[in-house]
Amino acid sequence: MHQTTMKRIAGELGVSITTVSKVLNNHADISDATRSRVLAKVEELGYQRNAVARSLTLRRTHTLGIVIPDLMHSFFVEIIAGIEPVASVRGYGLLLCSSSEDAGKERAELEMLRGRQVDGVVLASANASGNTDVLLQLTRQGTTLVMIDRDDHPSVKCHRVLTDDERVGVLATSHLADAGRRAIAHIGGPPIVHAKRREKGWRDALKARGIKPPDEWIVRGGFMESDGYRAMKRLLTVRPKVDAVFCANDPAAIGAMKAIWEAGLRVPDDVAVVGVGDIALGDLLRVPLTTVGWSRRDQGKHAAELLLNGLEGEGDPPQRVIIPPRLIVRESSGPHR
Amino acid sequence: MHQTTMKRIAGELGVSITTVSKVLNNHADISDATRSRVLAKVEELGYQRNAVARSLTLRRTHTLGIVIPDLMHSFFVEIIAGIEPVASVRGYGLLLCSSSEDAGKERAELEMLRGRQVDGVVLASANASGNTDVLLQLTRQGTTLVMIDRDDHPSVKCHRVLTDDERVGVLATSHLADAGRRAIAHIGGPPIVHAKRREKGWRDALKARGIKPPDEWIVRGGFMESDGYRAMKRLLTVRPKVDAVFCANDPAAIGAMKAIWEAGLRVPDDVAVVGVGDIALGDLLRVPLTTVGWSRRDQGKHAAELLLNGLEGEGDPPQRVIIPPRLIVRESSGPHR
DNA sequence: TGGCTTGACTTTACCGGTAAAGCATAGTAT
DNA sequence: ATACTATGCTTTACCGGTAAAGTCAAGCCA
Incomplete structure (x- = not known):
């Protein structure tokens, strides 16, 4: 129950x-x-x-705070798996916080991390x-911050x-076009930069092929399965018929x-x-989902390296690291007819 | 960059x-x-x-250390998901450590947690x-400890x-017997209590049905897929033929x-x-695997509650909480012939 | 021989809080 | 008028370390 301290060692040895x-x-x-004594x-x-x-005394806790929205989503865990080894070998501990997708709880967690001097x-x-x-407040206090998958x-x-969201849109849309699809609709996400960039990629890929999408080809909504479901209902009424749809993320694609x-x-x-995101189980669906994904583990690794380099050496100016997205072809984008 | 301290507040207000x-x-x-000033x-x-x-000063960090062998295994994450809400509402932070299944790294992590006074x-x-x-050393220092799924x-x-390992064996074996299987072999785990208890459950269930398993019906090995593979090779040579096998865990079952x-x-x-363990993806195999599982989330929740109750109130004597296992029937144990 | 280094410690102050004890001032009891 | 008791603060010591400055004897140089 009693802690061993330097005082004790010093006392027993008769040194200071x-x-x-x-x-x-x-x-x-x-x-x-x-020394050897x-x-x-x-x-x-x-x-x-x-x-x-x-x-x-050192004013360094050698601790990093990690705030994720949900522990049960495999990609956040993958991000952590990317951070952990980097932090561990450099002697940093990870203080894990889950915000449960709740801005209020996230705020509380951030305050907590501030108090703990991470x-x-x-x-x-x-x-x-x-x-x-x-x-x-955190950054002003001297805490280095890295944001993953957020550009606001x-x-x-x-x-x-981040990943390259425009390229995400281009990859998905080009793939559909290359597979012989002509009427490629888009189920857009909520009004955040990432969703807008994916939409731009979709537009660019179509334009490069001389296709000008009519307004009815796009329905914007949210990132949830139900949003995709509602959006697709709308798209199915479009004439001439749509023969492909690029969805802003995987849950929306499942709804579609x-x-x-x-x-x-x-x-x-x-x-x-x-879809987009390569969520776990995407390949276990009734029709395995073609999607655009990127390495979450690399994201975590880069995030940790940026942080620790900033902490150990001189702080670089804020950087943007782009993780390249890649197309993962499964059955949902198979050949026409 | 400058921290606000009580000193500053006291100074600005002219109080101590x-x-x-x-x-x-x-x-x-x-x-x-x-007060209001x-x-x-x-x-x-x-x-x-x-x-x-x-x-x-308080000699309390309000921090719990979590040591798991592998971040990418869904059940450890589920355990954490069970711990997190309990810890969070009581104002405790979680310091996450992954040992990567390496006793040396685990040791280092535990030392680190000791130094950090969790x-x-x-x-x-x-x-x-x-x-x-x-x-x-940790417990002597006053750190409360909870072990999950270990009884050594x-x-x-x-x-x-823990879970009730004997019952795990009984559930699996009885299920196979009820499905009409007669020659129910067992692929045992390594020489640890959990594996031994599962084996005992298997024996008991057979005995209750008047079946006396010959020695060739059991092959002991490890918990890995390769162990299950090797063991099953042996079992397939047994005559009269074996028509069912209860494996000490899921990876071994997959190998089998x-x-x-x-x-x-x-x-x-x-x-x-x-199998045993209900690993993620067990239902996505070529033949979805029947298994015996238990709630990892409940395990985490109980662990956190035991810990925090011990910390806040008076420390109860070491307790054993048993999480009941349950059978999850999929296709690998379907009807004979 | 006195002053200057050098090596090997020790002393002191501080990090940002908390707890226990101390100390005026005012009000109450006697 | 004297002693007692709250009330509302402040002073002091301490938690377990680290860094900067101080000490002190031995060795060296001129």
């Missing part, structure tokens, strides 16, 4: 606490004799430096819309690890497929579907 | 630091006037108590065989959250199925297979 501290910090001005005692008592006390925070794609002020909060100067099946049509025979 | 501290800790001996200043400056400094540690089913000494290290006095297919036989037509 500072001497013990110096040995453990490899200072040069300690004789070999004393101290080291032996440390070994004997199984002494471990008290990280809390060190943090207080050296850095990785904020993974949460809906932090209201929490700009807390983020600013322009006032917050921090590193960002449901609407297609409900209308008695087949995927991909009547309508091809492509 | 202790007064500020007392306000924030709701001490009674502060006048309403002073302090509170107003706290609000104005966006002040947050420095948790590091508090931890040092109030409690949840140790999820890692192969900590060699690390008893660190665990003892008897010298370490701590709470344990591979061996069965390789021999030109079918699952479940020729040999029925049941």
Whole structure:
């Protein structure tokens, strides 16, 4: 129950606490004799430096805060799996927070991390819309911040690890066009930059092929399955018929497929579907989903490296790292008819 | 870049630091006037108590260490998902460590947690065989410990959250017997209590049906897919033929199925297979796997509650919480022939 | 021989809080 | 008028470390 401290070691050895501290910090001005006596005692008592006390004086906790919206989503866990080894070898601990997709809880978690004096925070794609002020407070306090998959909060100067959303749209749309589809609709996301860029990619890919999408080919909504379902219902009434749809994310794509099946049509025979995100289980659906994904693990790895480089060396100016997206072809975008 | 401290607040208000501290800790001996002046200043400056400094004096970090063998295994994440909400509402942070199934790294992580003065540690089913000494050091230091899915290290006095391994064996075996199987073999795990208990359940269930398993019906090995594969190869040579196999865990069961297919036989037509653990994707296999599982989330929840109750109130004596296992029937144990 | 280094520590101050004890002032009891 | 008791603060010590400055004896140079 009683902690071993430097005081105890110093006492038993008849030296000062500072001497013990110096040995453990490899200072040069300690004789070999004393050094080994101290080291032996440390070994004997199984002494471990008290990280809390060190943090207080050094003003470094060697801890990173990780804020994710949901633990049960495989891609956030993959992000953490990308962060963990990098942090671990450099001696940093990870303080894990789940915001449960709730801006209020996210705010509370960020405040908590501020109080705990974490050296850095990785904020993974949460809906932090209201929490700009807390983020600013954090950075002002000297905490390095990295945002993953978010490109808003322009006032917050921090590193960002993103994918190339326009390219996401181009990849998906070109793939559908190459597969012989002509009427390629788009189920857009909510009004956030990422969704808008995916839409732009869709437009660009069509334009490159001389296709000018009529207004009815696009329905904007949200990122949920139900949004995709509703949007597809609308798209199915368009004449001439749409024969493919690029959805802003995977849940929306799943909703779209449901609407297609409900209308008695087949995927991909009547309508091809492509999503974005490569969520787990996407290949286990009734019709495995073609999607555009990117390595979450790389995102985590880059985020951790940006953070730690900033902490250890001189802080680079805020950087944007782009993780390239890639097309994952499954059955939902198979050949026409 | 500059931290706001109580000193600053006290200075601006012309009161002592202790007064500020007392306000924030709701001490009674502060006048309403002073109290609100302090509170107003706290609000104005966006002040947050420095948790590091508090931890040092209070000798409480309000942090739990979580050690899991692998982040990418869904059940460890589920355990964390069970812990997180409990810890979060009580104001505890989670320090996440992954041992990557490596006893050396696990040891290092535990040492790290000791240095960081975490109030409690949840140790999820890692192969900590060699690390008893660190665990003892931790508990001696006053850290509460909860082990999940491990019932060894008897010298370490701590709470344990387990499942009923004998019942696991009984459930699996009875299910196979009820499905009309007569020659129910067992692929046992490594020589650890959990595997032994599952084996005992298998024996008991057979005995209850008047079946006396010959020695060739059991092959013991490890928990890996390759172990299951090798074991099944052996079992397929047994005469009279075995028509079902209960495997000590899911990976072994998957290995067993591979061996069965390789021999030109079918699952479940020729040999029925049941595993243990309900790993993710178990239902996405070529033949979805019947298995015995239990709620990892409940395990996490119970672990967190045991820990925090011990920390907040008076420490209960080490407890054993048993999470009931349940059978999950899929196709690999379907009807004979 | 006195002054100057150098090596090997020790002393002191501080990190940002909290708890216990101390200390005026005013009000109450006697 | 004297002693007692709240009330509302402040002073002091401490948590377990680290860094900067100080000490002190031995060795060196001129």
